[in-house]
Amino acid sequence: MRAALWVIIPAAGVGKRMQSTCPKQYLRLADNTILDTTIERFIQHPNIAGVLVGISQEDEYWCQSKWRQHASVHTFTGGKERCDTVQKGVSFLSQSCLIDKNPMVLVHDAARPLLSLAALNRIIEHESDQGALLAVPVKDTLKQQHQTSLKVEATLPRERIWLAQTPQKFPVAALLAAFEQAQREGVVVTDECSAMERMGWQPDLVLGDSRNIKVTVPEDLGIAEALLPHMLATGAL
Ligand SMILES: Nc1ccn([C@@H]2O[C@H](COP(=O)(O)OP(=O)(O)OP(=O)(O)O)[C@@H](O)[C@H]2O)c(=O)n1
Ligand SMILES: C[C@](O)(CO)[C@H](O)COP(=O)(O)O
DSSP, X not given: OOOXXXXXXXXXXXXXXGTXXXXXXXXXXXXXXXXXXXXXXXXXOTXXXXXXXXXXXXXXXXXXXXXXXXXXXEEEEOXXXXXXXXXXXXXXXHHSSSOOSOOEEEEOOTTOTTOOHHHHHHHHHOOOTTOEEEEEEOOSOEXXXXXXXXXXXXXXXXXXXXXXXXXXXXXXXXXXXXXXXXXXXXXXXXXXXXXXXXXXXXXXXXXXXXXXXXXXSHHHHHHHHHXXXXXXXXXXX
8 A cells, every 4th residue: 555645735936927916826727726726636636645735924815725624735834935835845744743754745836737647646656766756858949048139049959858847756854854955055946856966866757747837927827728628528637
């Protein structure tokens, strides 16, 4: 019987790039908010113990979440950067009675509501002593911008280039130590994997899903709205 995993969902951002009136995780996506849609990906999964949602100290929206009173959903206060929020979540989990020993934990962006069940199962079932993350190989040709103009400086080799997604899966204790080390060195890491790489870990790449988009800029919401009904109708979610 596989041990049930806790999921940390960083949801304390302001969504600057979305240019929306509310933090993007609280924008509507069909009948729910983006955040509630993301939580739904995990809450009924048999291998998920529960969800820890990192929200901003100034959050005024969580009180309307459909999951706010669910027994397996807990909140904690996030931080200035995504890595600060995740570090607080891992610290919360490690000090809580929710876990014993040193289990793996999943970290998944609130802004990625369209995580397919197949991709979630791949990361849950992937066994590795180096941790793992969902990612997709780059499909486009890569251009590097000139330093001082919007001109092509170079075309970069795209073999062995992957775009990182979430969930990312690591042991609680090692992940906390990695974030604390990055914090001590004043380094702002943009994902869990890079924090672990800095500690010498070599995480496994697990095939994600191109539909597992991070809703970041305004057009991403339209893409998510177009994808959601199709993914529901085909049983992908
Ligand atoms: N201090 C922060 C910043 C971000 N996040 C979360 O991390 C995820 C991915 O970050 P991103 O897409 O960059 O979200 P924002 O930081 O809100 O976006 P922006 O950079 O445009 O402000 C989001 O679910 C966001 O809510 C967080 O929990 N705490
Ligand atoms: C964690 C992540 O989604 C992997 O691609 C990405 O690094 C988040 O970056 P953001 O700038 O915080 O959205």
